[in-house]
Amino acid sequence: MGKYVRDLTIKESRKAGSDLQLITLFTGQPFPGFLPGQFLQIRVDGSSDTFLRRPFSVHDYDSSSGELKILVHIVGNGSRTLAAMPPGESVNAIFPLGNSFTMPEKGQKVLLVGGGCGIAPLLYLGRKIVENGIKPQFLLGFRNSSVMPETRPYSELGELLIVTEDGSEGEAGFVTDHHVLKEGEYDRIYCCGPDEMMKAVVNAPAALNAGCEVSLENLMACGFGVCLCCIAETVRGNLCTCTDGPVFNSADLKWGQPGISCG
Amino acid sequence: MGKYVRDLTIKESRKAGSDLQLITLFTGQPFPGFLPGQFLQIRVDGSSDTFLRRPFSVHDYDSSSGELKILVHIVGNGSRTLAAMPPGESVNAIFPLGNSFTMPEKGQKVLLVGGGCGIAPLLYLGRKIVENGIKPQFLLGFRNSSVMPETRPYSELGELLIVTEDGSEGEAGFVTDHHVLKEGEYDRIYCCGPDEMMKAVVNAPAALNAGCEVSLENLMACGFGVCLCCIAETVRGNLCTCTDGPVFNSADLKWGQPGISCG
Amino acid sequence: MIDMTVDLNGLKLKNPVMTASGTSGYGTELEDFFDPSLLGALIVKGTTPEPREGNRYPRMAETASGMLNSVGLQNKGIGHFKEVIYPDISRYDTEVIVNINGNTIDDYLNITGQLVSMDKIRAIELNISCPNVKMGGMAFGTHSASAREVIREVRKAWPRHLMVKLSPNVTSVTEFASIAEEEGADSLSLINTLLGIAIDAEKRRPKLANITGGLSGPAIKPVALRMVWQVSKAVEIPVVGIGGIVSSDDALEFIIAGASAIQVGTGIFLDPEAPVKIVKGIEDYCKRHGFSNTEEFRGSFEDVAP
Amino acid sequence: MIDMTVDLNGLKLKNPVMTASGTSGYGTELEDFFDPSLLGALIVKGTTPEPREGNRYPRMAETASGMLNSVGLQNKGIGHFKEVIYPDISRYDTEVIVNINGNTIDDYLNITGQLVSMDKIRAIELNISCPNVKMGGMAFGTHSASAREVIREVRKAWPRHLMVKLSPNVTSVTEFASIAEEEGADSLSLINTLLGIAIDAEKRRPKLANITGGLSGPAIKPVALRMVWQVSKAVEIPVVGIGGIVSSDDALEFIIAGASAIQVGTGIFLDPEAPVKIVKGIEDYCKRHGFSNTEEFRGSFEDVAP
Ligand SMILES: Cc1cc2nc3c(=O)[nH]c(=O)nc-3n(C[C@H](O)[C@H](O)[C@H](O)COP(=O)(O)OP(=O)(O)OC[C@H]3O[C@@H](n4cnc5c(N)ncnc54)[C@H](O)[C@@H]3O)c2cc1C
Numbered sequence A, B: 001m002g003k004y005v006r007d008l009t010i011k012e013s014r015k016a017g018s019d020l021q022l023i024t025l026f027t028g029q030p031f032p033g034f035l036p037g038q039f040l041q042i043r044v045d046g047s048s049d050t051f052l053r054r055p056f057s058v059h060d061y062d063s064s065s066g067e068l069k070i071l072v073h074i075v076g077n078g079s080r081t082l083a084a085m086p087p088g089e090s091v092n093a094i095f096p097l098g099n100s101f102t103m104p105e106k107g108q109k110v111l112l113v114g115g116g117c118g119i120a121p122l123l124y125l126g127r128k129i130v131e132n133g134i135k136p137q138f139l140l141g142f143r144n145s146s147v148m149p150e151t152r153p154y155s156e157l158g159e160l161l162i163v164t165e166d167g168s169e170g171e172a173g174f175v176t177d178h179h180v181l182k183e184g185e186y187d188r189i190y191c192c193g194p195d196e197m198m199k200a201v202v203n204a205p206a207a208l209n210a211g212c213e214v215s216l217e218n219l220m221a222c223g224f225g226v227c228l229c230c231i232a233e234t235v236r237g238n239l240c241t242c243t244d245g246p247v248f249n250s251a252d253l254k255w256g257q258p259g260i261s262c263g
Numbered sequence C, D: 001m002i003d004m005t006v007d008l009n010g011l012k013l014k015n016p017v018m019t020a021s022g023t024s025g026y027g028t029e030l031e032d033f034f035d036p037s038l039l040g041a042l043i044v045k046g047t048t049p050e051p052r053e054g055n056r057y058p059r060m061a062e063t064a065s066g067m068l069n070s071v072g073l074q075n076k077g078i079g080h081f082k083e084v085i086y087p088d089i090s091r092y093d094t095e096v097i098v099n100i101n102g103n104t105i106d107d108y109l110n111i112t113g114q115l116v117s118m119d120k121i122r123a124i125e126l127n128i129s130c131p132n133v134k135m136g137g138m139a140f141g142t143h144s145a146s147a148r149e150v151i152r153e154v155r156k157a158w159p160r161h162l163m164v165k166l167s168p169n170v171t172s173v174t175e176f177a178s179i180a181e182e183e184g185a186d187s188l189s190l191i192n193t194l195l196g197i198a199i200d201a202e203k204r205r206p207k208l209a210n211i212t213g214g215l216s217g218p219a220i221k222p223v224a225l226r227m228v229w230q231v232s233k234a235v236e237i238p239v240v241g242i243g244g245i246v247s248s249d250d251a252l253e254f255i256i257a258g259a260s261a262i263q264v265g266t267g268i269f270l271d272p273e274a275p276v277k278i279v280k281g282i283e284d285y286c287k288r289h290g291f292s293n294t295e296e297f298r299g300s301f302e303d304v305a306p
């Protein structure tokens, strides 16, 4: 699949929760589009601390309008600078990068689990699943309601279950406490979030008989497979998160790795 | 004299000629004010190429309103970034820095010569000279009329003579070709501009019996006398342009120094 | 007309721009962005006799205008290269140079021996400067007797162009340059990364699993330029400049300091199209300044008083 | 209550923050911004027996996240220091440490001899690592026998705290650290600048009149941290960390790597108030993490697996 290095114009940028910014980028000239789970490497100019590009997942994409959404958690200099850029300015991006989630087959029961920083890719994944004729369930966990993005886009696609640590919205606790992970029956579970959460999810009773795919957010230097910095330790050896991933079958991962993902 | 490290707010910023930006900064809380010839060290964030602060002269200052003007020639990354900053943003500055021009005595005949990038400090100097009851003459030289700033502020203070290399405004040629430098008689000549120009001015016939002061724009790391990077070679040894200068008596300078100033 | 070719002591390059080892995979990954045949040469990732998994994650940390990496020569071994990669990249209309590594001299000889039969490979880059492996690597490149020995043995075993890649983590880079020249190296490339560490103050732990890593990027350019300048004055063989090159201005600075050619490393991560842009930028510079070939201003910066 | 004091092998500091030599003049220049007595120590500019004019202009060039300087020890000599500076700075309620330099061992002894009578000076920093002078300087700090000799002789002549400032331009910084320890140094400070050059590609000339200069600033922090870590593991005497410190996070990283105290150099140019802000930032960190003294987490980063 070809890759593009392009200046994308910021069409809209708005606060989507505390420390959360929803940015709409215009992708311009045609290109083959994005698969769910893919990401972009965005150059954030203007600081010696953001020397390398920053990876961000496709949060949503509309091929007819060419509008791409990214959901940015503000955690450091790069994300802060990006979130503060006004509409009209442009950012340089390399895309589309990475593999993608495997689409479920007709009639399968599907759960999408996201925690905190890991929810970004799940909206676009949900949309593609719906386009495939399946209504997914979303289980999203947050520290509290203030850090939550708008939930309507999710509930429009499928059933939405919310968990917050302080109970300020939905059930109180961690996503892994939710009964669907204990008693639910699924064919496929897709998961993205902090390391500990993903580990717990793929080991939950509900995941026992399901195919589980997780999306990793390993530190990256290049994002297109040339530096070998972003490896995930797998049963097939060290694989690149940026080209062999970011989506991995949970059974392939060794999980012993320190700081495997965004947590 | 105390020095201040403060965030100054950009009140206004407008194009003042090609590659020339006039920026009005608000100095805020009271401080002793500026002497003519003094400068500020301005931090231009946002690029690893503008790691150090950038020195800019006081172009004009109104102590009653606290408004300070700097005239920025866009020559590289730092000046470009500064010139592009919108009103409302602030820049961190250290000020006031450097010595100052010596005020002429009552009744003295005074010429202010500026070339290209060196005209910035002459407006404020002219204003102070006028406040001292003397009407100065300005001799300003430019490549052509498009790179000239607005001339009214100068002509309001004194007689204004313009020279452009291509004759697009005023006389054609170099400032040093102007007859006032050949035949004029002055008690004091103040000069700021490219190295070669300053050298020629202080050696012009009109300068023979005048006290000449020049303002240097040596490369600086600190701007407040601690690094010893900015030295000017003088008959009294190497002196700091940032504390012993930027204004020097031309007779003290050795002039053998490579790239002594902004040219 | 600008003649962009470079004669690197017999190795003819169509232009002075190469990719640096470990920063462009096998070159094939770049095809998504441009035709690798447009470059002067491709230097493929550090290759060892046996497959290696490299060091543990995290392997990279960002630093001011630079980055640390502790990849540690992850690669699938020379066998995989021979069977899978070589047939594929032989189609490139440019030089493919293999960066060779080992724990022991025998390792280096093993890999050299296998490369001899691969006709497309006109040159090897002998890496005695990898800071990220416990054995071999920088240990060879920072100890003069070992450096001499490994270069001598590889020289005997390798009939074509031998480029030796020097470590900057030494007191005297010219000492190692001279050793390489004496032992018959055809060219030198420098610099490899500077050994560094990064620390997370909040967590009070190293940012790299391996603790130390190699510093690359614009941060190291002044050191790289200095070493290239020193070495190109100290030896007769051509020097290939590496370190912090992200633009054609950077590349030109290395040529002005004395380099015959240059390699782009970390710059590729910032902009995968950087190598071709640099080729173009050098050509434009030649035009603008009236040079017909880079050789006309190579090492010229001492001709002019500052 | 946070106890910010540091016991540097007998030299008591009120906090771990010092100014680096050559970047704060004689300390008096900082009075415009803050009271120098708030710092752990002031290290005054490199002083030689005779007055020196230093190298020619231009002496500085900006680089990515750093700068090169080729000041070359411009100073008015120890005589001027004794008569004019010393009486003035004796009023500071903090340690004043003199950075001493020379072309020959006799030069170092001359200046040491004169400092003995200045009671206020409880410590000297023996600089064997200045890259900007033709004779002496780094020549001592990159050659082990010379380093040993100059340290030995100065040690004999100086009864109070002896801090030795090491050069990073060596293959093994621990070798020089051990030599200094063996010869009786009370503490070590590192790193001095990395030797580098900068080139103006358009003009094809060096940016510094001296061609080479010393690289400082955030660009070099990873190398400095690595060397501080290596040295603090290799010797028993305390280490003072220097290199690219502009914030309290940077300072903390050096302490976590093993430094007992730190010096702020180029950081002062960016923000003259940086040293006092760093003192405050370290104090806040201690509070936040429940430490009562920096010694509690010094060198701690290897306790935790990354
Ligand atoms: C494939 C992929 C997809 C991603 N998608 C998104 C997304 O859609 N939305 C989003 O907000 N973020 C996403 N991330 C994470 C995002 O790239 C980082 O948060 C961002 O690079 C941080 O940059 P910064 O300059 O703001 O923070 P820095 O100043 O660089 O870092 C701040 C803190 O965050 C940590 N950190 C930085 N990057 C990562 C990372 N990749 N993993 C774990 N910790 C990190 C640092 O160690 C540090 O503690 C994704 C990462 C990957 C690899």
Ligand SMILES: Cc1cc2nc3c(=O)[nH]c(=O)nc-3n(C[C@H](O)[C@H](O)[C@H](O)COP(=O)(O)OP(=O)(O)OC[C@H]3O[C@@H](n4cnc5c(N)ncnc54)[C@H](O)[C@@H]3O)c2cc1C
Residues within 6 Å of the ligand: B039, B050, B054, B055, B056, B057, B058, B070, B071, B072, B073, B074, B075, B076, B077, B078, B079, B080, B117, B120, B121, B216, B217, B218, B219, B220, B246, B261, B262, B263
């Ligand atoms: C005391 C003093 C007062 C000054 N006052 C003004 C002023 O009022 N208005 C104004 O426009 N400029 C003034 N300057 C010059 C100004 O500081 C520089 O033009 C500016 O720092 C350039 O920054 P940059 O990042 O845009 O350019 P850079 O990218 O740093 O440099 C671009 C080019 O300009 C050259 N250059 C940079 N700084 C200088 C310098 N100081 N002298 C000579 N060449 C230089 C560089 O070598 C390079 O070739 C003054 C300088 C000094 C020392």
Ligand SMILES: Cc1cc2nc3c(=O)[nH]c(=O)nc-3n(C[C@H](O)[C@H](O)[C@H](O)COP(=O)(O)O)c2cc1C
Residues within 6 Å of the ligand: A227, A228, A229, C020, C021, C022, C023, C045, C046, C047, C069, C071, C073, C099, C127, C130, C165, C191, C192, C193, C215, C216, C217, C218, C220, C242, C243, C244, C245, C263, C264, C265, C266, C267
């Ligand atoms: C991620 C990474 C991997 C590298 N791997 C190798 C390698 O395998 N062999 C080698 O000789 N150099 C390797 N290097 C060093 C580069 O080839 C180059 O010498 C160094 O990065 C300096 O150049 P730069 O600043 O342009 O990156 C690697 C560098 C990086 C950043």
Ligand SMILES: Cc1cc2nc3c(=O)[nH]c(=O)nc-3n(C[C@H](O)[C@H](O)[C@H](O)COP(=O)(O)O)c2cc1C
Residues within 6 Å of the ligand: B227, B228, B229, D020, D021, D022, D023, D045, D046, D047, D069, D071, D073, D099, D127, D130, D165, D191, D192, D193, D215, D216, D217, D218, D220, D242, D243, D244, D245, D263, D264, D265, D266, D267
């Ligand atoms: C302009 C300048 C002058 C310096 N002069 C001296 C000196 O006289 N003696 C010395 O030991 N180090 C000198 N140094 C080195 C600093 O003390 C310090 O070791 C180095 O700059 C690294 O620290 P930094 O990155 O915080 O600047 C000088 C550094 C600079 C930038």
Ligand code: FES
Residues within 6 Å of the ligand: A219, A220, A221, A222, A223, A224, A225, A226, A227, A228, A229, A230, A231, A240, A241, A242, A243
């Ligand atoms: S980030 Fe470079 S290979 Fe994955």
Ligand code: FES
Residues within 6 Å of the ligand: B219, B220, B221, B222, B223, B224, B225, B226, B227, B228, B229, B230, B231, B240, B241, B242, B243
């Ligand atoms: S710029 Fe530092 S002393 Fe003048």
